[in-house]
Amino acid sequence: MQNPIKAVVFDLGGVLIDWNPLHLYRQLLPDEATARRFLDEICTPDWNRQMDAGRPFAEAVAELSGRHPQHEALISAFHTRWPDMLGGAIEGTVAILDELHGEGVALHAISNWSAETFPVARERYPFLARFDVLIVSGERKLAKPDPAIFELFLAEAGLLAGECVFIDDNADNIATAAQLGFHAIRFHDAVELAVELRQLGLLGSAGPTTP
Structure with a gap:
């Protein structure tokens, strides 16, 4: 048949493709636990899905930075250093x-x-x-x-x-x-x-x- x-x-x-924000935030934060907490609480998967669905990065970063100004540099890095989240095939x-x-x-x-x-x-x-x-x-x-x-x-x-x-x-x-x-x-x-x-x-x- x-x-x-x-x-x-x-x-x-x-x-x-090995895409993982931890590849970047392990470089930017002092330890694994802190990096994971940041991605669980600030630059969350739900927030990232907004860009996946077509929201401009600049708009999303500005809005989130306004809510968490103490993390503005880390939030901005999600866009400006996005290629660092890519691992190998x-x-x-x-x-x-x-x-x-x-x-x-x-x-x-x-x-x-x-x-x-x-x-x-x-x-x-x-x-x-x-x-x-x-x-x-x-x-x-x-x-x-x-x-x-x-x-x-x-x-x-x-x-x-x-x-x-x-x-x-x-x-x-x-x-x-x-x-x-x-x-x-x-x-x-x-x-x-x-x-x-x-x-x-x-x-x-x-x-x-x-x-």
Whole structure:
């Protein structure tokens, strides 16, 4: 029977790219605990999602600095030193991406990412050119887990949800994708992902196993 899956859709940060604000704030604050507390209490994930959804960095930084003037320099660094939050590619997952490409599987991506900073990633990670449809939330003013961004992707890719595997490290995003009918895989590491993709018939029996 023909495999009904026609495409694999990747998240980027935490799946293919090691993006983590701690890479920066470990440099700016005296210890790990202080850095984590700052990111939990001031430059929070919810605040970062505003930029992912299209809010200009300058506006968001000014508003947050007004509420926490004692942290103005640290808040500003979230924008001015944003590239320091990028680590390397997650090589095990990139190897899977390359093998899928070699197998002729259609490759796409849906990423929560600011339109202002995504050009840095495009330049740094050549494998991003593999994707036929790449939905960047900040460019579309929509962000996961809003079902609308998934529906936008399906319309642009000309696919049904049941024809797609969606891979993300975020549980809320996975839940939305599953509700819409995607074959949703919660990403933990490349070894586990390779096993799941082999079970779906998308990778050969000796697919990538490097974490």
